[in-house]
Amino acid sequence: MSQTPSDRTDILIAGGGFAGLGLAVALKDALGGAFAVTVVDPTLGAGPSHDGRASAIAAAARRFFERVGAWDAVAAEAQPILDMVVTDSRLDDPIRPSLLTFDGEVAPGEPFAHMIENRSLINALTARAEALGVALVGGGTSVVQLRHEDEACLANLSTAKEISARLVVAADGARSRLREAAGIAMQGWDYGQSGIVTTVEHERDHDGRAEEHFLPAGPFAILPLKGRRSSIVWTEASGEAERLVALDDAAFHAELEKRFGLKLGEIKVAGPRKALPLAMRIARSFVADRLALVGDAAHVIHPIAGQGLNLGVRDVAALAECVIDQARLGLDVGAPAVLERYQRWRRFDTVTMGVATDGLNRLFSNENAPLRFLRDVGLGLVDRLPAAKRFFIREAAGLTGETPRLLR
Numbered sequence: 576m577s578q579t580p581s582d583r584t585d586i587l588i589a590g591g592g593f594a595g596l597g598l599a600v601a602l603k604d605a606l607g608g609a610f611a612v613t614v615v616d617p618t619l620g621a622g623p624s625h626d627g628r629a630s631a632i633a634a635a636a637r638r639f640f641e642r643v644g645a646w647d648a649v650a651a652e653a654q655p656i657l658d659m660v661v662t663d664s665r666l667d668d669p670i671r672p673s674l675l676t677f678d679g680e681v682a683p684g685e686p687f688a689h690m691i692e693n694r695s696l697i698n699a700l701t702a703r704a705e706a707l708g709v710a711l712v713g714g715g716t717s718v719v720q721l722r723h724e725d726e727a728c729l730a731n732l733s734t735a736k737e738i739s740a741r742l743v744v745a746a747d748g749a750r751s752r753l754r755e756a757a758g759i760a761m762q763g764w765d766y767g768q769s770g771i772v773t774t775v776e777h778e779r780d781h782d783g784r785a786e787e788h789f790l791p792a793g794p795f796a797i798l799p800l801k802g803r804r805s806s807i808v809w810t811e812a813s814g815e816a817e818r819l820v821a822l823d824d825a826a827f828h829a830e831l832e833k834r835f836g837l838k839l840g841e842i843k844v845a846g847p848r849k850a851l852p853l854a855m856r857i858a859r860s861f862v863a864d865r866l867a868l869v870g871d872a873a874h875v876i877h878p879i880a881g882q883g884l885n886l887g888v889r890d891v892a893a894l895a896e897c898v899i900d901q902a903r904l905g906l907d908v909g910a911p912a913v914l915e916r917y918q919r920w921r922r923f924d925t926v927t928m929g930v931a932t933d934g935l936n937r938l939f940s941n942e943n944a945p946l947r948f949l950r951d952v953g954l955g956l957v958d959r960l961p962a963a964k965r966f967f968i969r970e971a972a973g974l975t976g977e978t979p980r981l982l983r
Contacts, residue, residue, distance in 0.1 A: 581710065583739045584613040585908060586898070587730050589718040589753055590746030591616030591711070593630075593693075594870030594887045596700035598744060600643045601895040601981060603707040606902050612709045613738065615730075616747075619701075619713025626693040627846045628772055629806035631656070631798060631881040633688050634681050635973030635982040636888040640696070642981050648699040654801045655679065655686035657783030663939065663951050666790055666833065674954040677968055679783070687972040688881075690785075690798050690806060718747075721756060721866070726907060728865040742898070742909035744867050749856070751872035757863040763856030763875070763929075766936065768793055769816035770878055771809040773848040774800065775831070778840025781805055788834065789939040794879050795834045804845060808878055809834065810940070816850040853877055855933050861922050862914035867894055874925045877932040879939075885973050886928055892979035893920045924976055 586602060588595045591614050599612045618624075632640070632653070640646040646653075661675040679686045704711060712732075720731040727739045745753035754761075781799040788795040793810025800806055809831075811819060819830055828844060835842055857874045861867065870887030897917045898908045907913075938950055957963050969975050973982060 581611070581613075582737070584611040584710065585740065585902075586610075586612045586742050586744065587718070587728075587738055587740035588612065588614045588744045588746055589616070589730075590614075590744075590748060590870070590872070591619050591701070591713070592746065592748070592870065593696065593700070593884055594872075594891050595744070595746035596697070596704055597639065597643065597645075597888060598746065598869065598891045598895055599709045600645060600700060600703045600707055601639070601891065602898060603704070603709050604643050605895070605899045608708055610902060613712060613740070614704065614709055615712045615716055615718050615732065617713060617715045617717050617733075619711045621713065624694040624697040624701075626697060627774070629690055629692045629774065629798065629800060630696075630884045631688045631690055632696075633882075633885040633971060633973040634685060635978065636885045637689055638983065639888050639892050639981045640700075643703065645696070645699045645703045648702065649691060649695045652695050652801055653689040653691040654799050655783055656688045656690060656785045656799060657686060659785045659787070661787050661789070661954060663789040663947065663954065665942070666792075671788060671836075674951055675958045677964055679968075681969060681972045681974060686783075687968050688785075690800050692800070718743075718753060721753065723864055726909070728909065740865075740909075741907060742865055742867065742913075744869060744894070745872040746869050747872055749871040749875050751868065753866065754858060754868055754872050757866055759863060759868070760859045761856040762859055763854060766853045766855070766877065767813055768810050768853045768936075768940070769813045769850040770853055771807070771811065771816050771820060771848060771850050773807050773809075773831075773844055774804055774846035775807060775835065776804050776843045776845040778803065778842075779838075781839060790834070791940070791942040793936070793940045796881070797835065798881075803839075805839075807831070807835070808881075810853070810879075811850075813850070813852060820848050820850045855929055857922075857925055857929055861890075861918045861925075865909040865914075867914055867917055869894060873921075874929065876929045877936045879936050880928075880932050880971065882928055882932065882971075882973075886925060889924065889973060889979070889982065890921050892981040893917055895981060896979045920977065920979075
């Protein structure tokens with residue numbers, strides 16, 4: 576699959592994850608064969624993805640993957656979230672009352688989100704990119720340096736080859752080399768928390784229900800997968816998270832069961848367990864000279880609302896719209912006006928979501944009794960207000976604000 580890159584391309588994308596591949600297929604699907612798109616990622620060509628994690632794909636993001644022709648290949652593997660329950664309790668409380676419930680539809684027959692394993696969607700996007708004629712450059716190759724010349728950006732690859740592009744997109748993750756090379760600082764902080772992620776099998780059907788237990792250490796989310804399986808996102812203080820993942824299987828199972836409960840019968844860990852440090856960081860700028868940042872290269876937020884990947888898809892849909900509109904007019908897709916339009920569109924929305932998730936985490940990750948009483952009253956009030964619940968469902972589905980065409 577890894578190809579020898581040509582010397583010139585219209586768009587060069589560094590990073591072959593959801594954001595990079597999603598942008599590539601969106602551009603090629605809209606602009607056709609005459610518009611050259613190149614994706615460079617060291618892991619391309621290494622065979623199918625084996626990423627064991629799973630992600631919540633909000634309705635707007637699902638519409639995007641559907642529009643660019645990648646969703647049909649994974650639809651049978653995607654588990655719709657049919658309803659969601661929120662609880663707030665201490666770890667040793669004998670009862671966890673449901674304080675807030677949502678049904679899972681944003682429109683009749685359209686769930687507000689689906690759960691899908693990352694590898695399935697990455698493999699589908701890769702196949703779609705190949706079918707559309709995107710140049711996929713992998714085999715250990717990466718973009719190591721950028722320099723500018725006239726109306727182009729020259730990208731030096733780790734193979735010593737140079738590619739000229741009208742626009743370079745950094746989709747190379749939270750530790751983006753291109754963002755650092757452009758001198759764009761990240762603003763934010765570490766939470767001192769880590770998210771333990773794993774997959775469990777259980778005896779009973781989950782019936783498409785997602786659960787978010789707010790515990791003093793942080794949220795414990797149970798997210799339904801196809802079959803009698805669920806994805807776990809379990810927040811703890813970083814030191815405690817490292818201790819937990821280092822336990823032997825029996826001890827880890829006991830800690831997991833204490834939080835998961837037995838409502839779905841006996842449980843069994845069915846995947847690797849990892850502890851991932853949590854932070855909130857947003858790039859000071861989403862653009863530089865002929866460079867745009869998307870996805871984790873532009874922002875990292877707390878997973879409490881499951882919006883990290885979906886924010887990245889919103890970036891991709893907005894940037895694709897800006898580039899497509901410019902290309903169809905025969906104009907320079909890397910021009911400052913294109914990049915400024917993208918930045919105005921996305922940075923405010925990202926900061927708003929980052930502040931919201933930060934506030935939720937601080938509100939719920941504590942043992943303050945008066946605060947717990949007030950938040951439980953607040954959740955109970957929302958549960959009794961259908962209009963408020965509809966708003967929160969649409970917000971979670973990514974259908975509020977100025978929505979790019981590819982998400983509608």
